[in-house]
Amino acid sequence: MPSEKLHTLSVFSENSPGVLHRLTVIFTRRKLNIESLTVSETERKGVSRFTIVVRSDEDTILKVAKQLERIIEVLQVNVFSNGELLFKEIALYRVAADSPAKRSEIEEVARRYGAQMLNLSPSAVVLEKTGSEDDVNSLYLLLEPFGIREFVRSGRIAIAKNHG
Numbered sequence: 001m002p003s004e005k006l007h008t009l010s011v012f013s014e015n016s017p018g019v020l021h022r023l024t025v026i027f028t029r030r031k032l033n034i035e036s037l038t039v040s041e042t043e044r045k046g047v048s049r050f051t052i053v054v055r056s057d058e059d060t061i062l063k064v065a066k067q068l069e070r071i072i073e074v075l076q077v078n079v080f081s082n083g084e085l086l087f088k089e090i091a092l093y094r095v096a097a098d099s100p101a102k103r104s105e106i107e108e109v110a111r112r113y114g115a116q117m118l119n120l121s122p123s124a125v126v127l128e129k130t131g132s133e134d135d136v137n138s139l140y141l142l143l144e145p146f147g148i149r150e151f152v153r154s155g156r157i158a159i160a161k162n163h164g
Contacts (some may be wrong), residue, residue, distance in 0.1 A: 096147035
């Protein structure tokens with residue numbers, strides 16, 4: 001059985017309606033779960049970048065890349081392993097902070113782990129953390145005992161380390 005690992009696909013396409021659907025159908029047909037999906041504009045007008053993270057074996061992911069390249073609006077598809085990329089995500093955490101002592105403890109955790117305080121209310125604080133998936137998950141575990149009321153993360157954004 002081929003070994004599965006995380007792959008990041010960087011798909012450049014024309015910015016037009018329906019492209020996301022056409023891309024995701026290819027993953028659905030192969031019963032591949034998309035772990036992370038981020039879409040953004042690029043430095044080129046009218047071109048979008050889809051950063052798609054999938055756990056799969058090498059052979060399957062290369063076949064998927066070839067299928068993606070056949071979509072009319074797709075301009076380019078690159079497949080990367082984690083070692084070939086610089087990547088980050090951003091997360092927001094709303095944490096219960098109904099006393100000055102609790103708020104102070106949360107502020108200390110945030111400071112030690114490089115998170116920023118964005119918003120204070122009488123009963124909660126909102127923290128922002130930018131980093132790797134492990135950084136985001138580690139901070140989540142540290143904040144969990146305080147009571148996480150809301151949590152959202154961006155998904156991976158990535159750029160190749162060695163690309164012209």
